[in-house]
Amino acid sequence: MIFKWKERFETGIEEIDKQHKRLFEIGTQIYNLASKDDGTDHYDAIVGLIHELKDYTVYHFRYEEEQLEKANYSDIEAHKMEHQRFIDKLNETEAEDIDVNQKQVLMDMIEFIINWVSGHIVGTDFKYRELLMETLK
Template identity: 30%
Template sequence: MLIKWNDKYNVGNPIIDEQHQKLIQIAQKANGILHQQTFDKYEEVRAVLDELKDYTRFHFETEEQIMLQGNFSNYIAHKKLHDEFLFEIEEMISKVYDDLTDNTIRAILNFLVEWLIGHIYGNDKNMVLEITK
């Protein structure tokens, strides 16, 4: 079971918070498709995984612009975390893209959500605190 958005995940920047919430919603949409008993559910999941990759990339670009505008002192290390995550999630998805199963999709979604929540608590909250001082 994936997490549901909770205000405790807010970092204090409305743009970033809205985008984090959207990422969770996209992951929940993919998870919901897993419970369907339709013959084309994996086609639907592929489309949602593509949406998830694209939106994650968009979110990171937005967040990085906010960091630059706020003169965030740890920008390079934070961006590196984003780049590494994008590489890893794209690699995970491409390896199983043509051979999706419920278990591989769950593994991808769990990885994404766990990473995102850890990143929010461990990195984004501190970043927003620094740039809003």
């Protein structure tokens, strides 16, 4: 499984880890759909999963940013900018592109999600881990 949750992704903050795991689950659904080679048009399912990913990502980012604001995290603006870049990338996926080349759009999205999510969690989210663990006690 390409979107396998690993212990190294755990922030130690239960709610954030739960939300990160959900993002991995959606990524797995996208991968499973991309792996289907049944000659069927999966446009509606692809669009549905992309919308689900966008909606859940916005929910997760809002939650995380609220926690960072409460904790007076000093690097919150840079963190928000990273979040916005992810959302912007998701928004770049056009319905026409999906319709023309479903498999390629999904594979590009999978590569982007894997690189971004794993890098963001281990790189950026771990910077606030100690502060939030202390604040949420």
